[in-house]
Amino acid sequence: MKLTLEVWRQKDANSAGKMQRYEAAGISPDMSFLEMLDLVNSRLIEAGQEPIAFDHDCREGICGSCGLVINGVAHGTRKATTTCQLHMREFKDGDTIYIEPFRAKAFPVLKDLVVDRSGFDRIQQAGGYVSINTGSAPDANAVPIGKEEADIAFTAAACIGCGACVAQCKNASAMLFVSAKLSHYAHLPQGQPERMRRTRDMVDAMDAEGFGNCTNQYECEAVCPKEIPARFIAEMNRDYVKAAITEA
Amino acid sequence: MTLDSKIPSGPIAQKWEKHRFEMKLVNPANKRKFKVIVVGSGLAGGSAASTLAELGYDVDCFCFQDSPRRAHSIAAQGGINAAKNYQNDGDSVHRLFYDTVKGGDFRSREANVYRLAEVSRNIIDQCVAQGVPFAREYGGTLANRSFGGAQVSRTFYAKGQTGQQLLLGCYAGLNRQIAAGKVRMHPRTEMLDLVVVDGLARGIIVRDLVSGRIERYAAHAVVLATGGYSPVFFLSTNAKGCNVTATFRAYKRGAYFANPCYTQIHPTCIPQSGEYQSKLTLMSESLRNDGRVWVPKAAADKRAPGQIPESERDYFLERKYPSFGNLAPRDIASRSAKEACDEGRGVGEFGRGVYLDFKDAIDRLGRDAIAERYGNLFDMYERITDENPYQTPMRIYPAPHYTMGGLWVDYNLMSTIPGLHVIGEANFSDHGANRLGASALMQGLADGYFVLPYTIGHYFATHAPGPVSTDHPEFVRVEAEVSERVKALLSIGGKRSPDSFHMELGRIMWEECGMARNKQGLERALQKIPALREEFYKNLAVPGSGSELNATLENAGRVADYFDFAELMCIDALHREESCGGHFREEHQTKDGEALRNDDDFAYVAAWQFEGEGKRPRLNKEDLTFENVALAVRSYK
Numbered sequence: 001m002k003l004t005l006e007v008w009r010q011k012d013a014n015s016a017g018k019m020q021r022y023e024a025a026g027i028s029p030d031m032s033f034l035e036m037l038d039l040v041n042s043r044l045i046e047a048g049q050e051p052i053a054f055d056h057d058c059r060e061g062i063c064g065s066c067g068l069v070i071n072g073v074a075h076g077t078r079k080a081t082t083t084c085q086l087h088m089r090e091f092k093d094g095d096t097i098y099i100e101p102f103r104a105k106a107f108p109v110l111k112d113l114v115v116d117r118s119g120f121d122r123i124q125q126a127g128g129y130v131s132i133n134t135g136s137a138p139d140a141n142a143v144p145i146g147k148e149e150a151d152i153a154f155t156a157a158a159c160i161g162c163g164a165c166v167a168q169c170k171n172a173s174a175m176l177f178v179s180a181k182l183s184h185y186a187h188l189p190q191g192q193p194e195r196m197r198r199t200r201d202m203v204d205a206m207d208a209e210g211f212g213n214c215t216n217q218y219e220c221e222a223v224c225p226k227e228i229p230a231r232f233i234a235e236m237n238r239d240y241v242k243a244a245i246t247e248a
Numbered sequence: 249m250t251l252d253s254k255i256p257s258g259p260i261a262q263k264w265e266k267h268r269f270e271m272k273l274v275n276p277a278n279k280r281k282f283k284v285i286v287v288g289s290g291l292a293g294g295s296a297a298s299t300l301a302e303l304g305y306d307v308d309c310f311c312f313q314d315s316p317r318r319a320h321s322i323a324a325q326g327g328i329n330a331a332k333n334y335q336n337d338g339d340s341v342h343r344l345f346y347d348t349v350k351g352g353d354f355r356s357r358e359a360n361v362y363r364l365a366e367v368s369r370n371i372i373d374q375c376v377a378q379g380v381p382f383a384r385e386y387g388g389t390l391a392n393r394s395f396g397g398a399q400v401s402r403t404f405y406a407k408g409q410t411g412q413q414l415l416l417g418c419y420a421g422l423n424r425q426i427a428a429g430k431v432r433m434h435p436r437t438e439m440l441d442l443v444v445v446d447g448l449a450r451g452i453i454v455r456d457l458v459s460g461r462i463e464r465y466a467a468h469a470v471v472l473a474t475g476g477y478s479p480v481f482f483l484s485t486n487a488k489g490c491n492v493t494a495t496f497r498a499y500k501r502g503a504y505f506a507n508p509c510y511t512q513i514h515p516t517c518i519p520q521s522g523e524y525q526s527k528l529t530l531m532s533e534s535l536r537n538d539g540r541v542w543v544p545k546a547a548a549d550k551r552a553p554g555q556i557p558e559s560e561r562d563y564f565l566e567r568k569y570p571s572f573g574n575l576a577p578r579d580i581a582s583r584s585a586k587e588a589c590d591e592g593r594g595v596g597e598f599g600r601g602v603y604l605d606f607k608d609a610i611d612r613l614g615r616d617a618i619a620e621r622y623g624n625l626f627d628m629y630e631r632i633t634d635e636n637p638y639q640t641p642m643r644i645y646p647a648p649h650y651t652m653g654g655l656w657v658d659y660n661l662m663s664t665i666p667g668l669h670v671i672g673e674a675n676f677s678d679h680g681a682n683r684l685g686a687s688a689l690m691q692g693l694a695d696g697y698f699v700l701p702y703t704i705g706h707y708f709a710t711h712a713p714g715p716v717s718t719d720h721p722e723f724v725r726v727e728a729e730v731s732e733r734v735k736a737l738l739s740i741g742g743k744r745s746p747d748s749f750h751m752e753l754g755r756i757m758w759e760e761c762g763m764a765r766n767k768q769g770l771e772r773a774l775q776k777i778p779a780l781r782e783e784f785y786k787n788l789a790v791p792g793s794g795s796e797l798n799a800t801l802e803n804a805g806r807v808a809d810y811f812d813f814a815e816l817m818c819i820d821a822l823h824r825e826e827s828c829g830g831h832f833r834e835e836h837q838t839k840d841g842e843a844l845r846n847d848d849d850f851a852y853v854a855a856w857q858f859e860g861e862g863k864r865p866r867l868n869k870e871d872l873t874f875e876n877v878a879l880a881v882r883s884y885k
Binding site: 011012028031032034035038039041042045046048049051053055056057059060061065078080081087089110111116118121125126128129130131132133136137139140141144145146147153158161184 | 295302313314315316317318322334370372373375377378379382383385388390406409411412413420424426435458487488489526527529530627628631697698744745748791796797799800
């Protein structure tokens with residue numbers, strides 16, 4: 001296949017960026033999207049030009065490193081798919097593909113398509129844990145957890161922290177991410193003692209990072225590669241109201 | 249130097265208990281005066297950093313990823329072993345110990361393995377308490393499944409993303425310590441060298457991957473938890489960033505590298521589909537619980553799998569290993585698949601693949617039950633291959649996955665450089681020549697949660713390392729060397745990308761030092777590698793500068809270290825005149841093609857010592873003794 005790429009290039013956090021055009025010939029439909037970029041980059045390197053910077057690591061859809069806005073959609077249009085798991089057979093010969101970073105005020109661009117998502121780490125540092133020191137755990141089967149509840153906790157915990165939800169939301173809201181983190185613990189007995197405080201602190205941290213609020217468009221749910229349901233946002237809001245009373 | 253493994257005396261079941269009592273303690277009020285550097289934030293590094301901080305130590309933790317949550321432990325799919333015996337099927341600490349020593353083909357250290365089996369039970373307790381959402385039965389108890397190399401169900405799992413769930417638990421604990429100010433986290437920071445002062449590991453030199461600044465960090469002890477080196481083959485199941493740089497740099501500073509030739513080729517990966525491919529994707533070994541592995545009986549049978557009748561299929565693992573069947577250990581399953589393909593019976597476009605067929609399981613259990621167990625893996629397979637495994641059998645082929653070799657450590661997980669501790673996949677000690685499935689997660693967390701936090705205290709109490717400043721001349725000297733290396737890579741001005749060299753190196757390693765090795769091939773590799781390296785230093789292209797985010801530069805540095813490391817791997821593979829576990833020397837096999845170990849001459853750990861650039865490394869041996877599991881020919885028949 002022969003494609004035209006329109007790619008966001010930006011030298012660093014302090015420089016202005018712009019879209020730049022590249023021709024990508026000799027693309028196999030079996031390539032992953034990132035392998036297509038690898039090929040473009042190796043040609044750039046061999047021509048002595050700076051390759052396009054993008055984050056990636058595991059390339060099997062679990063580390064959450066990669067994330068590009070492809071033709072206006074975070075991770076591209078294939079459902080439940082990270083950028084690294086998107087294959088070129090989704091495109092047609094002759095297509096023009098627009099590639100941009102995950103844009104949000106709280107995700108400043110570091111270079112080209114690489115953004116700073118450390119805000120996600122700081123939100124979790126604000127309370128995304130069960131306070132238990134190594135060595136003080138009871139036997140693992142001491143507390144039974146019904147399969148249904150355990151499965152809900154797992155559904156929430158499947159979040160890979162990629163930030164597609166933020167990139168797609170017109171408000172750059174991180175509520176799907178934060179609510180997934182909260183619901184993971186809220187559906188487990190281990191998460192109960194700190195539940196209200198955790199909700200309050202993580203929501204406050206989310207606001208402090210500059211993420212927006214949810215206005216119920218569910219774009220986040222639509223692009224989430226792990227199909228985290230937006231109903232967790234409702235759970236978070238309910239707990240936040242409770243926390244406002246009990247943790248005041 | 250004689251290698252002292254410091255294995256405690258006494259019966260195996262009491263060694264760790266006894267050792268814990270005999271180790272010196274650090275007064276709680278003094279712990280905060282000891283600074284520890286932890287490099288790597290996967291299961292081993294993350295658990296060590298958070299546990300050390302809980303104990304009161306002052307911790308700096310480094311990772312090259314943008315967040316510690318992205319360390320490659322995250323990609324582990326199948327599960328984590330523990331000798332809980334919740335299934336009442338006869339499991340015990342001793343059985344897990346026995347299976348692991350046997351599975352490792354009698355090339356691991358008994359005492360370490362026993363300890364691993366002992367603490368495995370605490371790991372599951374710890375993870376559940378952190379909120380790790382393991383699979384459960386309707387009654388609320390934890391579910392288990394069986395895994396290769398075992399006849400009991402001792403594997404705990406969280407669908408096909410056990411690694412991510414365990415790592416998120418570990419990362420949550422780490423976050424709690426970061427918030428408490430006890431761990432300073434340094435993401436997007438890569439270790440480029442180790443600093444040894446007066447014979448003790450005292451710090452590291454790193455590059456900030458965003459600003460490009462080269463920086464010095466000093467501490468009272470350094471812990472490497474930097475994973476394995478499978479990408480030496482270029483194509484592997486590892487993440488693109490996985491690299492040998494930290495452990496290889498430590499080797500060049502005096503830490504011995506043990507058994508580098510022990511590499512695990514995982515049997516169930518998606519076959520390569522083209523030249524451009526950047527990685528191979530693993531399909532969890534757990535699939536072999538329900539999938540049956542087969543190839544056509546006849547060579548060059550190009551019919552679609554559905555068109556081949558039962559009588560013309562060869563379920564070769566069931567045929568050759570009737571008692572373990574499809575659950576034969578990884579090294580054996582991989583070699584059998586290779587054999588079938590070498591005989592011309594491989595399937596798929598390039599003939600390098602075997603079928604993993606779920607039809608019988610779907611008929612027996614229903615599609616829903618299979619979707620519940622493996623749904624996400626089936627989805628991933630379909631996304632990559634555009635084939636639906638519910639309807640047509642998966643095609644799988646072995647791929648480089650895990651590396652059993654690593655820096656040599658004693659029973660306290662300390663390397664030959666005092667103060668330098670090595671944990672998780674980065675060390676060598678627990679898996680011998682072949683790792684059993686679901687044992688990597690177990691080892692990473694065992695080392696980080698339950699072993700290192702005790703043994704590092706003993707180091708502080710006995711060595712009493714004093715203060716050291718990053719202004720010490722040794723820090724200045726090593727930093728200058730690092731800067732020089734970075735500058736050299738930037739100034740070659742050639743025409744080829746680091747990846748193109750890496751691919752070529754990987755092909756050499758896969759052909760000559762892969763699933764099967766022989767003397768001629770290894771000698772050929774030892775000719776080809778230096779020649780290619782010479783071209784690398786003449787014709788490498790690294791655009792951009794060192795004072796910015798520069799992925800090409802990062803990659804070039806890692807590839808440069810892989811070149812030197814690949815040589816060491818081949819030297820080790822060439823010297824080990826036997827077949828054991830993942831190391832299969834074609835000259836040493838039985839009549840029916842099974843690995844032929846040589847316990848008389850090779851029941852030792854080969855710990856290689858750096859002797860200077862361009863010089864042959866020196867071989868040091870740690871003899872292995874087997875007092876509790878009798879040395880025997882491994883049989884899974």
